[in-house]
Amino acid sequence: DGGITQSPKYLFRKEGQNVTLSCEQNLNHDAMYWYRQDPGQGLRLIYYSQIVNDFQKGDIAEGYSVSREKKESFPLTVTSAQKNPTAFYLCASSMTSGTEAFFGQGTRLTVV
């Protein structure tokens, strides 16, 4: 089945620790995105990548980092510098930057 796989589904982190969220797609899409979703707010863009080995900051990139070494993979690291990391994180991909995006099932990160 083609799609976007995010793992893990639930993640708990202690304050001060870095954590990496996985996102893999087998749709052969060029563009990939990371969004954050908080209650009562729309999805906010963290980082995006339109091609391998290239990525740009979104609206709320502070405290996050990404890499895009392979077309299929776009992992997100939540660093200890992120002040309020507890949220629902969504990864998406699209064929190009102009077409519809398809989403994974999300990772819920909780800082304990």
Added chain:
Amino acid sequence: EDQVTQSPEALRLQEGESSSLNCSYTVSGLRGLFWYRQDPGKGPEFLFTLYSAGEEKEKERLKATLTKKESFLHITAPKPEDSATYLCAVRYGGSQGNLIFGKGTKLSVKP
């Protein structure tokens, strides 16, 4: 100022009671308007893309329309399984290919 505004925030319908959700946008140079459905604890599911004013798309009980300033998602004779949050997003000339989302409309359909 929000670039994408969805209304109402929440909508309760009886099964079979048709209604519409609104998505208004203030961006210029629209390059696509997208509708998604999101169930609790899950990722958004793609529904429709609209590119130009006057365009319409249909899928089962859902019909999306687009004007120069807003889009409507019409729900005809809804069923309880249509209950979800419906998200609207736009791409425009200044968004560098990225989707800008509204906050969504939470739809509840009671039997």
